[in-house]
Amino acid sequence: MSDSAFHYVDGVLHAEGVSAASLAEQFGTPLYVYSRDALTQAYRAYADACAGRNATVHVAVKANSNLAVLNVFARMGAGFDIVSSGELARVIAAGGRAEHTVFSGVGKSAAEMREGLEAGVKCFNVESIPELHALNEVAKSLGKKAPVSLRVNPDVDAKTHPYISTGLKSNKFGVAFSDARATYAQAQAMDHLDVVGIDCHIGSQITEISPYLDALDKLLELVGQIEADGMRIRHIDVGGGLGITYDDETPPAIGDFVTTLLDHIGKRGHGAREVYFEPGRSLVGNAGVLLTRVEYLKPGEEKNFAIVDAAMNDLARPAMYEAFHRIVPVVKRDAAAQTYDVVGPVCESGDWLGRDRELALVPGDLLAICSAGAYGFVMSSNYNTRPRSAEIMVDGERARLVREREEVKQLFAGESILPD
Known part of the structure; x- marks a missing residue:
């Protein structure tokens, strides 16, 4: 939770200039609330560090794909990083530009490749030889050349949760480092591919810079070998993954992170190449909270339970990753x-949002689940036939509904019963 965007005024939590209690009253709960100012400040930290350098920022759409959120970034000139044609459609609908969009993802379909080529995406990050062949065939059918970067797996341990580690030999992502040079040669030999860059992404929620530097050293060594084989690598994509503070983590400041990587690339003699950053969580994570209301307090012999109206279908991270999110009262209560x-x-034992939390509560109280702007709503589902929550964007003293709450009837509108 961004302390500047989400703060207490006379004991009541506010999102910028708006009371969170008033938002819950007006829009109901569960409710995702985003701060435009927090989004803006996080993006500017990246953009300012890239200013005057040959570097660009591509927002990872998978972290938060709400159109209003993407539009905030598009208005500031952001590029985007997508992993599906659906995300490409969202980028364009939000005011983003295909030519500033990088198409990543390990399992792009031929239809998605076609949509990306027809839209004119900036580059395809390709992750296997079969994908190279498929993209070459799609580009041939359209009479085009597809700009290609290979995602190389450097086998670097990002020291993060196994589910969000992506740079080890055992991960499904990328081309093995030992195979990369030969894979580049194959790509170069395909008539409808244009090899333009190299890509790397080692994981998510990384709170140290050293794994990035280790991966960069291997990547830059490989660039020299590839260019010795007659190819020109125009850009280096360092991916995303910079962590945020959920509890007591101390990730580097965004500006320090960007500057350190760019300086490292320059010192290794590669400063003339364009560098892509693909942040997600570090842009949106602490720009959002999930508001929820206490339905019941259930004492037990071993545990006391605060049963709230948000659930694992609204915020999957605790159940999926055993992730920690701070949980704070919307209105501070002077009680034990x-x-x-x-x-x-x-109806799952895994449906928990926080364990062993010290809270003064009565039924009906509002709670804010912090740091919910990344991988919150985008991972939500309709499990138990629960409508997904509404989303709100706060801008100063104004709150705008940027996604309506679903209704139950919408959830089975496309279904049908068997005929007699």
Whole structure:
């Protein structure tokens, strides 16, 4: 949670200049609330560090794909990083430009490749030899050349959760480092591919710079070998993955992170190449909270439970990754706190949002689940036939509904029963 965007005024949590309690009253709960100012400040930290350098920022759409969120970045001139043609459609609908968009993803279909080529995306990050052949055939059918960067797996341990580590030999992503040079040679030999760059992404929620530098050293060594084989690498894509503070993590400041990587690339003699950054979580994570209301307090012999109206279908990260999110009261209560597990109404033991939290509560109280702007709504589902929540963007003292709450009837509108 961004302390500048989300803060208390007279004991009441505010999102910028708007009371979170008033938002819950007006729009209901569960409710995702985003701060435009927090989004803007995070993006500017990247953009300012890239200013005057041969570097560009491509927002990772998968972290938060709400059109209003993407539009905030598009207005500031951001590029985008996508992993599906659906995300490409969102970028364009939000005011982004295909020619500033990088198409990543390990399993692009031929239809998605076609849509990307027809739209004119900036580059395809390709992850296997079969994908190279498929892209070459699609480009041939359209009479085009597809700009290609290979995602190389450097086998660097990012020291993060196994589910969000992507740069090890055991991960499904990328071309093995030992195979990369030969794979580039194959790409170069295909008539409808234009080899333009090299890409790397080692994981997510990384709170140290050293794994990036280790990966860069291997990548830059490989660039020299590839160019010795007659190819020209115009850009280096360092991916995303910079972590945020959920609890007590101390990730580097965005500006320090960007400057350190760019300086390292320059010192290795590669400063003339364009560098792509693909941040996601570090842009949106602490720009959002999830508001939820306490339905029941259930004491037990071993645990006390605060049962709230948000659930694992609204915020999957705790159930999926055992992820920690701070949980704070919307209105501070001057009373003795008790220890609660904060859980939802979904019919799963894994439906929890926070364990062993010290909170002073009565039924009906509002809670804010912090740092929910990344991988929150985008990973939500309709499990238990639960409508997904509304999303709100706060801009100063104004709050705008940027996604309506779903209704139950929408969830089965496309279904049908069997005929007699």
